Amino acid sequence: MAEPPLRPRRRFRQPSVIPGFGLTFGYTLTCLGVIVLLPLAALVARASGLGLSGIWDVATDPRVASALRVSFGVSLLAALTASVFGFLVAWVLTRYRFPGQKIVDAVVDLPFALPTAVAGIALASLYAPNGLVGEQLAKIGIEAAYTPVGIYIAMVFIGLPFAVRTVQPLIVEIDKEIEEASATLGAGRWHTLVRVVLPPLIPAVLTGFALAFARGVGEYGSIIFIAGNLPYVSEIAPLLIVIKLSEFDYGGACAIATIMLGISFVTLLAINLIQAWSRRRFGYV
């Protein structure tokens, strides 16, 4: 029997000692398909019933456009804020030792665990004009509750844990010798921080930012109590979807949802690309 000639074969599956590629890969695709892609496809299919011009009409409706602006604009601002303060919290929690540290560390996760409606009511009562903080803010002329400021506060609140938890493990891993090397070369603390310590953390900060942003865009429960929901001022897009649904305008609701989906996808893709670039440049993580 002649041996078949040896020729390299392009294979989808790389040889590996880890078993079960076929099974796990198939399972992953199925889950992703059924749990994530199928509902999204149904959503887009429903919206496409309106046709492109129909979706365009919905998107350019002044009330919808303003709600989208509020949702995405405030989410970006809130994610930015959460990233900065989340970074500081993570820094303090990992770099220093102080009494009650474990408790503070646990408190960070509370916004994760709290039912969003509970958070919403708590924030609303705190920031309402007769609330504890709202009263003080009113004295200096800031209306927090029932304005976009309220939305912003709620989004920072729910986004903070993401920003903290993504950078924390990297701050733990900062090599003390790297900082010492920088110091022996004559660099001051500030120079060391900016040039040596922070750059490798950028990819993680971006991840935290993306997660906080995504959470903010999708947030509903904690916002509607504090936002006041005035059309054109403090109405968020998810609320508008609920309103459309209660008016039995399923097509309109799906259209807004599809537009949100599109904007979110593009934004997250952009953040991912920046991240991939910065990882190559700064991290090799």
Place this chain on the structure above:
Amino acid sequence: MGTSTAIRVENLSKTFDTAAVLHDLSLDVRAGELLALLGPSGSGKTTLLRIIAGLDFPDRGRIIFGSDDATQLPVQERAVGFVFQHYALFKHMSVAENIAYGLNARKRSERPAKAEIKRRVGDLLDLIKLSGFADRYPSQLSGGQRQRIALARALAVEPRVLLLDEPFGALDAQVRKDLRRWLREIHDRTGQTTIFVTHDQDEALELSDRVAVLSKGRLEQIGTPDEVQENPVSSTVLKFLGDTIEVEAIVQGGEVRVNGRLTPVKAPNGLVGPVKLYARPWQLQFAEPDQAHLEGSVRSSYRSQGRQRIEVDRPEGKTVVVEASDSGRVAAGRHVGLKIIGGYVFKD
């Protein structure tokens, strides 16, 4: 090489938590010399190096650079070059950026011009023989290359003294050997005062102008490699510098006897009574039973590069290693006599 003192370490003491790591240690480092700090782990050698660098601070004692007291000087102002065992390169910077880091970190008024920095980086890359690597990143380099970059980075700031903490500790044997020779060459060419920490006696003896042997936070001995090998001041130094065998001996009238037989070893003045005799593996010879100081049976032997090392089990249970020129395999189990032809005696 000058003989002026570059760094003076005075009565240094340091305690971590409750464990003392340095006891009243004093040491002079001569300008332009390559000094090895040799000691087992826990001897305080790395702590001493870090205190000289300003990365740790002593509880008591002073560090004097030239004629200036540097004890309270922050690390940034000490102008030392420090090389870490695990390189500590900046991973997000290219090789050239790593080397230029110290120059770029200077205040604007003291910073060299861009072109000057570029030239200096080029010169250093030539010195470490990595000229084509300026734009690579540390993750793309081997361990030996990374350590050379770390050295160039430290040299770039033209430090008063170069401090190396187990610089070859993380490298494999062959690279280690090459880098040792290369470090010696660099030192000869630049005349840079250099202190390096090692627990490897071969490395210390091969590389350095002088060796400081540390043990339990104290300086046991300092001297040229020849001095510390020929005239060790204590059994600690002797044992640390290589394999030794240890036998009970008696000193009487300046003569050293083992098992009643006279040895050629001379006892230092003032030492009498029961002592310990220490000999190197090559200071033992096979001998007829009537001339032997020790006896035992051969356990095993191995031959390498024209020499052979034979392990001999002594009746008291101790095993000694004999090193001799290779004269054919010695059968295991054979009963042999051993003659002491040299060695050192100490009270302990």
